[in-house]
Amino acid sequence: MKAKLLIALTGAAALAAAGCTSHEPDADLGVDIVPWVPASAQLASYGGCDEALEGIQDAALGMMAEWQATAPVFVDAEGLAREEGDMAAADDGGAAPTSGQSSDSHSQTNNAVAGVDEPDIAKTDGTFVYSVVGQTLRVVDTRTGEVAAESRFDDMSWDHRLFLGDGELIAMYTQDVDDDGDYRSEFRVERRDPATLEVLDTFAMEGRMVDARMVGGEVRLAVSSQPSIQPVHDVLYDADADFEDLKAAVAATGLDDWIPEFSVNGEAGEIDCGDIAHPDRFSGTAVTVFGLAAGGGWEGVSPHTVMADGETVHGTVDSLYLAHYDYGWGEEDPEGETEIYRFHFEGGEPRLAGEATAPGSLLNQYSLSEYDGHLRVATTENDQMWGWWGGCGPAADCAWEAAPEPEESKSTVTVFAVGEDALTETGSVTDLGVTEQIYAVRFIGPTGYVVTFRQTDPLYTVDLSDPSDPVVTGELKITGYSGYLHPVGEDRLLGVGQEATEDGVTTGLQVSLFDTAAPEAAVLDQYFREDADSAVEWDPHAFLYWQDASIAVLPVTDWDEDYMHSRVGAVVLAIGTDSVEQAAWIEQDVDDPYAEGIVRSLVIGDQVWTLSAAGLQANELGGGYERTAWIEF
Template sequence: MKAKLLIALAGAASLAAAGCTSQQGDVDRVVDTVPWVPASAQLATYGGCDDALEGIQDAALAMMAEWQRGEYFASGFAEDDVAREEGDMAAASDAGGASGQSADAYSQTNNQVAGVDEPDIVKTDGTFVYSVVQNTLRAVDTRSGEVAAERAFDEMSWSHELFLGDGGLFAMYTQDVEADDLYYSEFRLDRLDPATLDVLDTFTMEGSMVDARMVGGELRFAVSSQPLIQPVYDVLYAGAGDAADLEAALRDTTLDDWVPSYSVNGEAGEVDCADIAHPDRFSGSAVTVFGLPTSGGWEDVAPHTVMADGETVHGTADSLYLAHYDYGWGEDEPEAETEIYRFHFTGGEPLLAGEATVPGSLLNQYSLSEYDGHLRVATTENQAMWGWWGGCGPAADCAWGGEVAPEDSKSTVTVFAVGEDSLTETGSVTDLGVTEQIYAVRFIGDTAYIVTFRQTDPLYTVDLSDPANPVVTGELKITGYSAYLHPVGNGRLLGVGQEATEDGVTTGLQVSLFDTAADEAAVLDQYLRPNASSAVEWDPHAFLYWQDASVAVLPVTDWGEDYSNYTAGVLVLAVGTDALEEAAWIEQEVADPYAEGVVRALVVGGQLWSLSSAGLQANELGGDYGQTAWIGF
């Protein structure tokens, strides 16, 4: 697997504080450091392939010089330093859709935006259930209760997810590759025959998937990759070079070493130099955006690469938003912003159609929402830096003395007008949850619901009907917090998270039913399960709301009062107009619940199916929820 090499290089390189001087032929060029500045999202393209290579190399050298100047990494090329870096790299080795409700009486993935499908570990067409657990893909016929087809993935593959469309079943995953003494990760997409799971088409690209969406007959991807720069590896791992040797090795790299390659059914392709964009400052990482038809015929793919990292994707009917968190260290504290790039898809090709920056960092994809010609973004300043550098979550002080959250943290909602090729800020509202961080966000129409938490849970209601003047209309304070919010009818919102003491110490699963009809939300009812948690808190795809029966279904892990009575199962909650009630607790008949907890629930043919690594189980949907089938894996 390729580590983030440039970070390691910064630790090894002894570069000048003000910049690096290099020679190419008889020409001397000085590469200045690029200090961290806000609003660095504006992208530019290169004049050609030679210009692209030179610009990428310059940016890499400038970034290393900046790190060295800040003295955040040790300098020198001592053998101990090289060994330490090797060890570090090895360790690193809305439209408010109603949970995929369908008129065909089977559930779909819990998608953020109606009509925009998201990848998941399980998909169904109402007859077959396709799932991938423990590196094995299976097609289960729900009529016969048998595994109709099975396909095992390589043991060195991971992060398997699925799409199901008219053109077949699509399996996406990352494969660890060894080639010519190089080790790296490769994103793979297989188009499969749903009946046999035979491979029909294969697309590969260096890197791993950030996220993907399927809209109509089109698949849209964002793939992150790291540079594969063997000349630099050779100098770094030799342990006898100096900064000049390292810089010379970096100048020996080619554009292919920096920009990911790809292939379609074994035929190699490459990103056009005209389709490589870059911000003012970057480290060498890249994100590539591209579209593929679900029907196959992928030879005409046109990937577009941005020389930046990317962590969060938000998809709409015609756009893919890519968000990248960027930070720089000042003398006293870190500075941070999130860069947002909008790609508009036309005829399967992504075109850059707007850029923007917002202060702080996103929680997840639900922090972004496009509605009525505007993009709304919720961020917390200092959230990510606190989390990475000493934070310890929503409990009391850390054992090592760190604080729960920085005193100056705060959250902001920023609104942008979405133009044909621009994102223009129209308004914002800030100072939400001062000293706290965002735990959940849900945009529903022209209203935002935002949960911040440190010791208590304010649920903010933000009126976004005037994009130039967002207004906080309500601040409901309760103990605990919601980590996921889901609409469950007009004026009703369900929150899944944790109850907590007045001091912010979590005590167990909490599901809250909120009345959101007024300007400020109100609690109608709460369900509490002490010493328990749900995967929904960090993975919204684990949530199922089946509107026909007015039930919410959550995989739950219950640790018991003294962590000695572990149980895992499916919690079914009846969601009334003003109340929540436990309708069923379903456990699978498995030998080891510690290893085989339920990961998903879905509705097929009037039955509630639950998926674990041990198998698929069917229960009646309603009544006593009795078991009707078991298909062991």
């Protein structure tokens, strides 16, 4: 009987199930397996299109062979093996943020790095509010309280986000496309007239956006794409196919099946084979990095493709960092690291300008920060790799095979010198939060702040003034944790997260004001809201800090004992030198108690505007925060 193919081409997603163990391959597959090794981020470019196709095919087969040799077997209570294939077929950082006062007296997106704009669902120029909630893009004139223009996206589109340039509105989203019965994802960028929302230019590429940044009128993007190899997938899940069938299916693919296609205003473009880079070991997925001028003229775009996954993007004024978590499953313990690629932008074109690795995985883009010629990276080891080795599920009856005990988790801050074409490690400090994982990171100048949590919340202060010798100078332990950190003045840091019991059970929203003047941070004051949480924990764009009024605005959901929405709104917090207290509670008139609440807050002049799927509301800034306008959607 032919061996079943148990390969998940795109990685470890299919492992997200019950306890598992590996088995030996059923036969010699006759293909080279490239082993996982630490520090494997070094990239090389292909010498031509023929070499690129052969290299990609060989690498993909090597990964498939590795998974054939180590694919998990799931064991039920009867001791019967159910192979995974059957189951699958069944179903700068140191700079001040820019969300405070601006020269035009209106707020901006809460960006991680000053001068580097991030895409969001709401933008304003101080007169108009541009927003996309649900499938609808709207322009609201805040002077008249009227919707000045409106445009609806296709129902099969998702992940809509916006950039606002100098007289240009850039809309980005992913569209699910029906291609002769097979659905695929296509990432689209539209340059629109901000007054009428008329589409002026369109860029389209296979895949989905990882993230984007806009600097000086230039939009820099990273797009992830899967290979278009349905015949290979058909063989993968054919119970009667063997590895020779798979090799034949892969050999029948062409380069255009692996490299994403793109077009500008309907005219097809082409990625130069010399602009395709690859590490030693990859599965066939790709990330493409490129730039588009906010003012149009996209015909000369030159995308650069890396044959790797990409999960996290961090942008600076002249660079775009792309990070990917890679792992290897040994016979006893899994290993993993974060691979980091730096792209330097000049004249609208990206150039690969350095690679590095750091132990473990990133939390988010705030785990990366470039300052004074160095890149600082905060990671957690041995937590994410094991986090999804959960139970078999409520309906399953499983018996566990013996699995190795993972090493204790720990976190590390690693520093790299940023050279013209290289990232070179200069120093690191480790063993932060042993047995815990990172919940929040913020780098401010030569200092890093790292929150880890399991039962209590150590806020570590890391002195990074000497890049060759990072030093932990403080470890403040309090109950609960902060999921987002934001500077709110000199030597003041605001943490948004959850209070918790001594056993680590969360009890409600907690906002903490820290004094960071000393080597170890100290708590000055805290705001607590029982049985509540804020989207700021996982979505920093939902956070607004308005420096002129010394206020922070957070969307909040109160929960009842059955964890149903009981109250949604936004809390306005007055941030003093040593105090944080509620200044106002803002609610919108929403008939549906289960509807999503406020998702964004903006300041325009002397008004606080709040955005939800139901509409846009204005409240006076200060005083009683009385409502002054309501625009229903």
